[in-house]
Amino acid sequence: MKIGLIAGSGELPKAFAKSAYQNNEDLTIIAIKSSADKELERYGKTHWFSFTEAQKIIDFLKKENVQNLVMLGKIEHSSILFHFHKLDHRAKTFLSKLKDKRAKSILHSIIQELESEGFKFIDPTPYLKELLIPEGFLINPVDDAEVLKDVEFGIKIAKEIADLDIGQTVVVKNGVVIAVEGVEGTDKCILRGGEFGGENTVVCKTARSNQDMRYDVPVIGSKTLEIMKKAKAKVLAIEANKTFLLEKEKFINRAKEYGITVMSVKV
Structure with missing residues (x-):
């Protein structure tokens, strides 16, 4: 073909x-x-x-x-x-x-x-298909109840803005939406979240509810972690089976080095 x-x-x-x-x-x-x-x-x-x-x-x-x-x-x-x-x-x-x-x-x-x-x-x-992140993917587990509440809250809000086609990413902390991705893109959204939210923000990224896998599927990679480190963000939560992970081995090593929690969530 x-x-x-x-x-x-x-x-x-x-x-x-x-x-x-x-x-x-x-x-x-x-x-x-x-x-x-x-x-x-x-x-x-x-x-x-x-x-x-x-x-x-x-x-x-x-x-x-x-x-x-x-x-x-x-x-x-x-x-x-x-x-x-x-x-x-x-x-x-x-x-x-x-x-x-x-x-x-x-x-x-x-x-x-x-x-x-x-x-x-x-x-x-x-x-x-080998790049799609499965449900249960987890690096640096976290058991802080407040952080997990932020993940649940942030994923819900990220899904809503994705469905409105505003962006795919939100940054939250303590139940507050700190930054929403717009035309500037994910990286600048994460940095803005760090600017206004300080340390230990939670970054959540999802696909649209009826995601067309032919275009604009969420993607994360080592660069995402570099930006999160700069913003002093603590957790990256992404949607399972609807997100591509680039350079997996490098990504896992970098997450462990930076102490950033990465988890896939079924939406």
Whole structure:
């Protein structure tokens, strides 16, 4: 099967590309300039485009006879919103038609737009199933009743803001919501939580209730722990079976080194 990977930043596109390569898939990579990692070139034919070049990307994929698509990795939501003047005519027309410009609205509409051109988006999880965090995943157990209450509370609030498509992450402490992820992204939300909440905050991250596994699935990795250490956060709670964990061994070692509790929660 010929697969086209539209790759933004982060480790997830590389993990998919490596898995597809190991499965001998015919992979064509559309790497987004200033976002995607050059290492992608190891795993398939890689072609670089700006995220502003919507029509060029569509024309190229058709020329290459690529019909099955996967879209992974981050392209900053703020980059799309605040660089509207740089978009090509196709992208401007597409964005102008949206009823709102929340992340889910944009991503879901991109899929619909490309499907209207004859492309099919496939579920990438069969290539990434080893990265999904199972229920019961736990590093550095904690038995503090107040902390566990914050986890339960924070996961509930995170699920509500995810369903509203505001963000995926909240920071809580002592039953108070300290920070909510918006357009700035998870890392800055965690740092803001540390700024206002001080030490020992609880970071909670969930998927949407009806998460489409083809795009915008929650992801954590060692960088998440680095940001939490900087913010002096104490606990990371994530949704089981709906969150990807990158570089697992490195992540576990780093969590133990920093004394950060990590737990998966069934929602």
